[in-house]
Amino acid sequence: MLSVPMILAMVMESFFTMVDAFFVSRVSINAIATIGITESVIISCICYYY
Numbered sequence: 001m002l003s004v005p006m007i008l009a010m011v012m013e014s015f016f017t018m019v020d021a022f023f024v025s026r027v028s029i030n031a032i033a034t035i036g037i038t039e040s041v042i043i044s045c046i047c048y049y050y
Contacts, residue, residue, distance in 0.1 A: 020035055021035050
């Protein structure tokens with residue numbers, strides 16, 4: 001049961017990334033690439049510190 005908050009946090013983070021990529025995709029390809037790189041760094045930090 002202790003893993004439920006972390007699972008919910010990761011699901012919300014993924015949902016936020018999908019919505020962010022949807023809206024940013026209207027700007028340019030480079031903007032989507034920036035979202036991908038930033039998300040990788042954020043997920044790595046979350047995994048490292050938890």
